[in-house]
Amino acid sequence: MSSPILETHGLSVRFGGHVAVDAVTCAFRPGELTAIVGPNGAGKTTYFNLISGQIPCSEGQVTLRGSDISRATVSARTKAGIGRAFQLTNLFPGLSVLENLRLVVQARHGRGFNLWSMAIGHRDLTEEAEEILSRVRLLDQRDQVVSELSHGNQRKLEVALLIAQDPAVYMFDEPTAGMSVDEAPVVLDLIAELKQQKDRCILLVEHKMDVIRSLADRIIVLHNGALAADGAPAEVMASDVVQEAYMGRGLEGILNDD
Amino acid sequence: MIRTLLSGDTPRSLPLALILGGILICLALAPFLFPGVRTVDTAARICIFIVLVASYDLLLGYGGIVSFAHTMFFGIGAYGVALASSHMGRGFDAIAVGAVTGALAAAALAFVIGLFSLRVRAIFFAMITLAVASAVAVLVSQLSGLTGGEDGLTFKTPRALGPAFKFGKEAFDGRLFGVKLNGKLLAYYFVFFGSFCLFLLMLRVVNSPFGRVLQAIRENDFRAESIGYRVVYYRVAATCLSAAIAALAGSLYAIWLRYVGPDTVLSMELMIDILLMVVIGGMGTLYGAVIGAVLFVMAQNYLQNLMGAAAELTSGLPVLPQLLNADRWLLWLGVLFILSVYFFPTGIVGRLRNTR
Numbered sequence: 032m033s034s035p036i037l038e039t040h041g042l043s044v045r046f047g048g049h050v051a052v053d054a055v056t057c058a059f060r061p062g063e064l065t066a067i068v069g070p071n072g073a074g075k076t077t078y079f080n081l082i083s084g085q086i087p088c089s090e091g092q093v094t095l096r097g098s099d100i101s102r103a104t105v106s107a108r109t110k111a112g113i114g115r116a117f118q119l120t121n122l123f124p125g126l127s128v129l130e131n132l133r134l135v136v137q138a139r140h141g142r143g144f145n146l147w148s149m150a151i152g153h154r155d156l157t158e159e160a161e162e163i164l165s166r167v168r169l170l171d172q173r174d175q176v177v178s179e180l181s182h183g184n185q186r187k188l189e190v191a192l193l194i195a196q197d198p199a200v201y202m203f204d205e206p207t208a209g210m211s212v213d214e215a216p217v218v219l220d221l222i223a224e225l226k227q228q229k230d231r232c233i234l235l236v237e238h239k240m241d242v243i244r245s246l247a248d249r250i251i252v253l254h255n256g257a258l259a260a261d262g263a264p265a266e267v268m269a270s271d272v273v274q275e276a277y278m279g280r281g282l283e284g285i286l287n288d289d
Numbered sequence: 290m291i292r293t294l295l296s297g298d299t300p301r302s303l304p305l306a307l308i309l310g311g312i313l314i315c316l317a318l319a320p321f322l323f324p325g326v327r328t329v330d331t332a333a334r335i336c337i338f339i340v341l342v343a344s345y346d347l348l349l350g351y352g353g354i355v356s357f358a359h360t361m362f363f364g365i366g367a368y369g370v371a372l373a374s375s376h377m378g379r380g381f382d383a384i385a386v387g388a389v390t391g392a393l394a395a396a397a398l399a400f401v402i403g404l405f406s407l408r409v410r411a412i413f414f415a416m417i418t419l420a421v422a423s424a425v426a427v428l429v430s431q432l433s434g435l436t437g438g439e440d441g442l443t444f445k446t447p448r449a450l451g452p453a454f455k456f457g458k459e460a461f462d463g464r465l466f467g468v469k470l471n472g473k474l475l476a477y478y479f480v481f482f483g484s485f486c487l488f489l490l491m492l493r494v495v496n497s498p499f500g501r502v503l504q505a506i507r508e509n510d511f512r513a514e515s516i517g518y519r520v521v522y523y524r525v526a527a528t529c530l531s532a533a534i535a536a537l538a539g540s541l542y543a544i545w546l547r548y549v550g551p552d553t554v555l556s557m558e559l560m561i562d563i564l565l566m567v568v569i570g571g572m573g574t575l576y577g578a579v580i581g582a583v584l585f586v587m588a589q590n591y592l593q594n595l596m597g598a599a600a601e602l603t604s605g606l607p608v609l610p611q612l613l614n615a616d617r618w619l620l621w622l623g624v625l626f627i628l629s630v631y632f633f634p635t636g637i638v639g640r641l642r643n644t645r
Contacts (some may be wrong), residue, residue: 032326046485050501083515084328085511085515104514105515105517106513106515106518106519106520107519108515109515109516110517115515117512121506121509121511121512121515122509123504123505123509123512123513124506124509124511125504125507126504126505130501130504132503133501133517134501134505134513134516137498137501137502138502138516138517138518139517142498143498143499143502143518143523144498144499144522144523144526145497145498146493146494146497146499146500146501146530147493147494147497148497148498149296149297149493149496149497149500150295150496150497150500150501151297151496163352192516196516196517221327274567
């Protein structure tokens with residue numbers, strides 16, 4: 032088996048006395064899509080925040096391709112290859128769709144400190160941004176201001192920003208939340224497409240069982256911040272730990288509550 | 290050509306383009322179109338305030354950073370020229386040394402303030418700038434040996450920029466279109482072209498990739514960091530740049546007035562004026578600074594006269610002449626501001642661009 036891209040070793044964070052993420056040790060290998068599940072408040076999003084750096088960890092380590100990034104800033108982690116999409120849409124609302132994407136592409140090319148040239152003169156960045164827009168089927172909306180975009184399109188743009196980062200680790204936090212039935216497949220197809228890149232890994236926080244079934248190669252279960260189960264989807268769903276953790280209701284019963 | 294000069298940031302609205310073009314022509318030809326000591330003085334002030342307000346907009350409208358130290362940077366540039374000119378003697382070399390030193394000192398001070406406060410929260414920066422600006426203002430009025438204290442400094446600019454310098458005697462008989470060809474005219478054009486170049490420079494910066502990052506930070510600093518921009522570096526850089534340009538505007542002001550004093554270049558009132566000009570014109574667009582500065586400086590200079598005339602016209606009517614009394618001009622200025630903010634929340638430029 033190839034060596035992991037991303038690893039967390041005993042990763043913990045405490046808020047006062049409350050342990051939100053409790054010594055999670057886990058490795059994520061290239062070409063693998065891992066679904067992270069658990070009831071509300073289990074620490075899934077907090078675990079994401081620790082990996083991408085929005086919250087500093089109390090203990091433990093995050094390593095990306097073997098180097099420790101647990102003390103690095105958010106932007107440094109992004110440059111190192113961590114890519115994060117957010118649960119609540121988190122865009123640049125006053126700028127156009129194209130500009131949102133151009134900013135990401137520009138960051139990846141490290142051209143932010145260019146004070147003298149014209150931004151619109153960097154055609155290669157614009158072309159790259161447009162190419163991604165056509166992939167997520169937002170090219171028609173390229174000049175629209177993001178705040179005027181429909182919710183579904185905003186979610187698509189959120190995914191597009193992540194694709195534009197071209198990261199080693201894709202982190203999706205409920206990418207289809209609040210999307211209509213006919214919009215969600217576009218995003219799910221994109222994620223399936225990303226899976227084809229065998230040198231990346233994808234982490235997905237998701238509640239919908241059908242999504243997990245169709246996409247996940249592996250499931251990890253977080254319960255009260257701790258790793259409760261880890262394995263192939265069928266195996267995890269049937270495991271005793273999970274059945275116990277959810278007091279006999281089973282994983283599916285809990286997840287379908289949401 | 291024009292697009293390149295404007296860095297691709299065209300007015301995007303016909304009325305706005307016409308207004309801006311009109312302002313440019315009026316300012317470029319001010320000494321010929323409106324001859325007179327007071328009108329030319331107003332025009333020079335407008336030029337300088339456009340730069341000052343635009344540099345503040347670079348910070349507030351593009352970077353989303355609130356600063357109360359902008360007059361301090363303005364003052365540093367002004368005092369730089371004044372001190373250099375009084376110690377090195379009159380001359381363009383003194384002006385250059387003073388302006389460059391002032392700009393560098395302003396940028397360095399901005400760097401220190403920014404690095405200490407912008408790391409935490411942008412609101413910290415506002416408070417710290419307020420404290421530092423007050424401290425500097427007190428320091429300037431106390432260190433009277435160096436700065437002339439409350440009285441300020443009067444100094445000599447190069448002979449070529451003074452009213453006693455005459456030129457073009459042979460060719461034009463010392464006059465062009467009835468305007469005396471003297472050093473004051475040259476001083477005006479020095480201020481005008483200096484301001485014009487600084488404005489175009491800023492237009493270039495806000496439309497550069499760097500300017501886009503600033504906009505992104507203003508829109509959503511959390512996400513800007515998350516897509517890979519180290520937000521604090523960009524904020525500090527914007528602060529330094531804005532401080533340096535404010536200092537250069539201060540240098541131009543000192544050259545024009547041949548005087549600096551705490552009240553003219555460092556006062557809190559001036560800071561509030563700048564804020565109002567940005568808000569009235571429209572934040573996040575440098576053209577807003579142009580419109581804001583023109584309206585504000587004109588109102589400051591002419592509203593009183595206008596009201597005096599109006600009061601005389603209505604002298605037969607009840608109440609009205611009292612309301613329009615020239616002494617109440619500040620009241621009306623206040624009313625105008627409230628109305629403009631109420632009706633144009635995105636500023637005049639924002640309004641004009643939206644009614645395409």
